[in-house]
Amino acid sequence: MRFSASIAFALAAVAVAHPGEDHHDELEQRRSFEASAERLSLRHCAETLKARGVIERNIKRRSVLIEEHRRKRGIKKRDLEDVLNTDHNKTDLGYTPNTSAEILFAGQNSCVLTPEVTLGPYYVSGESVRRDLKEDQEGVDLILDYQIIDVTTCEPVPELYLEIWHCNSTGVYGGVNNQGNGNFDDKANINKTFGRGIQPTNEDGVAQFETLFPGHYVGRTTHIHLLAHANATLYQNKTLGNDIYSSHIGQTYFDQDLIDEVEALAPYNTNTQVQTTNARDGILAQAANQDYDPVVEWTLLGDTVAEGVFGWLAYGVNMTATEKVTPAVFRYEDGGHTNPNFGGDGPGGPGGPPPRDANTPEDKLNRGFLDKLLNPSRPSSLNGTASIILSAPPYSFKPSSVGLCYIATIIGVFLGTFFSGQIGDKLVLYPTRRNKGIYEPEYRLWIYGVLVLVVPGALLLWGVGAAHQIHWSGLLIAMGILGAAIAAGRQIPLSYCINSYTELGSDAIVTIILIRNTMSFAIGYGVTPWVAGMGYRNAFLVAAFVAMAQFSLAFVFIKYGKQLRLKSTASYFKYLEQVKNDGLIHQFDQITKPIGEASSRTQFGK
Numbered sequence: 001m002r003f004s005a006s007i008a009f010a011l012a013a014v015a016v017a018h019p020g021e022d023h024h025d026e027l028e029q030r031r032s033f034e035a036s037a038e039r040l041s042l043r044h045c046a047e048t049l050k051a052r053g054v055i056e057r058n059i060k061r062r063s064v065l066i067e068e069h070r071r072k073r074g075i076k077k078r079d080l081e082d083v084l085n086t087d088h089n090k091t092d093l094g095y096t097p098n099t100s101a102e103i104l105f106a107g108q109n110s111c112v113l114t115p116e117v118t119l120g121p122y123y124v125s126g127e128s129v130r131r132d133l134k135e136d137q138e139g140v141d142l143i144l145d146y147q148i149i150d151v152t153t154c155e156p157v158p159e160l161y162l163e164i165w166h167c168n169s170t171g172v173y174g175g176v177n178n179q180g181n182g183n184f185d186d187k188a189n190i191n192k193t194f195g196r197g198i199q200p201t202n203e204d205g206v207a208q209f210e211t212l213f214p215g216h217y218v219g220r221t222t223h224i225h226l227l228a229h230a231n232a233t234l235y236q237n238k239t240l241g242n243d244i245y246s247s248h249i250g251q252t253y254f255d256q257d258l259i260d261e262v263e264a265l266a267p268y269n270t271n272t273q274v275q276t277t278n279a280r281d282g283i284l285a286q287a288a289n290q291d292y293d294p295v296v297e298w299t300l301l302g303d304t305v306a307e308g309v310f311g312w313l314a315y316g317v318n319m320t321a322t323e324k325v326t327p328a329v330f331r332y333e334d335g336g337h338t339n340p341n342f343g344g345d346g347p348g349g350p351g352g353p354p355p356r357d358a359n360t361p362e363d364k365l366n367r368g369f370l371d372k373l374l375n376p377s378r379p380s381s382l383n384g385t386a387s388i389i390l391s392a393p394p395y396s397f398k399p400s401s402v403g404l405c406y407i408a409t410i411i412g413v414f415l416g417t418f419f420s421g422q423i424g425d426k427l428v429l430y431p432t433r434r435n436k437g438i439y440e441p442e443y444r445l446w447i448y449g450v451l452v453l454v455v456p457g458a459l460l461l462w463g464v465g466a467a468h469q470i471h472w473s474g475l476l477i478a479m480g481i482l483g484a485a486i487a488a489g490r491q492i493p494l495s496y497c498i499n500s501y502t503e504l505g506s507d508a509i510v511t512i513i514l515i516r517n518t519m520s521f522a523i524g525y526g527v528t529p530w531v532a533g534m535g536y537r538n539a540f541l542v543a544a545f546v547a548m549a550q551f552s553l554a555f556v557f558i559k560y561g562k563q564l565r566l567k568s569t570a571s572y573f574k575y576l577e578q579v580k581n582d583g584l585i586h587q588f589d590q591i592t593k594p595i596g597e598a599s600s601r602t603q604f605g606k
Helices: 002-013 021-034 043-051 054-072 079-086 099-107 187-191 256-262 282-287 359-364 369-373 386-391 400-426 429-434 441-467 474-502 501-532 538-549 553-567 569-581 594-598
Strands: 111-112 143-152 160-164 195-201 207-213 223-229 247-253 296-298 309-317 328-332 337-340
Touching: 143 160, 143 223, 160 207, 187 337, 195 207, 195 538, 223 309, 247 282, 247 309, 386 400, 386 474, 400 429, 400 441, 400 474, 429 441, 441 474, 441 538, 441 553, 474 501, 538 553, 553 569
Parallel strands: 111 309, 143 309
Antiparallel strands: 143 207, 160 195, 160 223, 223 247, 296 309, 328 337
């Protein structure tokens, strides 16, 4: 029974989000930067930019660019009234059909790139300088026009290399092998480069990219990562190398209405990962305030989203602030190589556990979530999902707060031990008295009648509740119940084995541990990509049904357990004779009855 409970619990515990990202660290670093920054927007630069003709050139450049891509796609030119009568979420700006092109394209919607913000676990150094990032991926075309302005001088920053990276339409980053990032067994993914590229800024501080609208993954709204290199050198292989010393870091976001339209299209609508909206993304909430707006301004390239989107945004940088970057992966001529030192030391940093080479024995063992979950005394218990869910929006718990949440699991373990032990001893008295005082080991298995309902319910509360972002107290209740299930899942089957085959108690313990550790090693290979593909909601629904089915096996032993024990009498005593001859049992002479008969004559509770 312990084996059955273990598998059910392990199925629910595999991480499906991007576990490397520590959203709380990024929020803290953003707050720290804001507290020390002198300029948090480009508002003070408006007059300077206009006087120097930058705004006028922005209008011309963006107008030409959008028409160029419309012609490329065979889309007819749309007049201004046609564009403005389409909902582009400009209502709050008071745009009307009479709004001039100067106002439409001159808006200096802006955000500030900070040197301290976490890169996360998906930054790859050594990417190519290129404009088109689409490769063989599918999705909605996205043309981006970024402008970089020095916040101290209000001047455009030319000859600065701007790098972006983002996931594909189904929420997978190319270039990194990481738990939860698509199919973990797809080792070729570390050599993929889609959604990644670098462009130099021109004399107006502008860099342009042609890519695909990104999808989503658990815990984050749709976004694009952005890094501005300072004092970079372009090598002959069209890269900036892997020794990156300075940067400014930020993220680009999109209107929720636009995201929703894109997500309704294929292949975005095949993504089963739970979607986080803009309103629930803690990092976006911190980035968007009265000083800057990190959401791109945009317009359609055609009549529908499917025909493509053109977006533009200005970023302010402080060119005197630089920091060393620590990538998760280095890219060389022969492909990607995981950075063994990636772990969060410094501003480029942590984003949670670093990606590792999946072929190392350490990684294979660490991916055994069964072992982690079945040992509640270890701090890593439940980390497969708890640390991801509770540290991500809308909870955004600090690491210390996530640790305190395990108190619920510890309490559950004590309650589960008490329930399956002392309470279990009292519960078996009732059927024993009905059986004229004769105790059968199967009586203890009736406790599974409670677990067969409670454990699937806890799995649903934990997984589906997290998917729907319920109040954190509900998740702690689920943690407590699952902690109790861990204890009961150990104690009940072990007690059943010892009651049935008393002399083999130590053998039973060793066998159960062996099965547990073997499965913890094996399940990580199959379950991780399966759950990653299904998403939280569907994975935990399946896990709940699997748990119910496996706990229900107890009723088979309740009905037929005694018959099985009686049939095993001869082989059991033959085995005892053998181990006695080997010197492993010293009180064999006291055993005079087959186990089926001996247990039936044990009387108590009268």
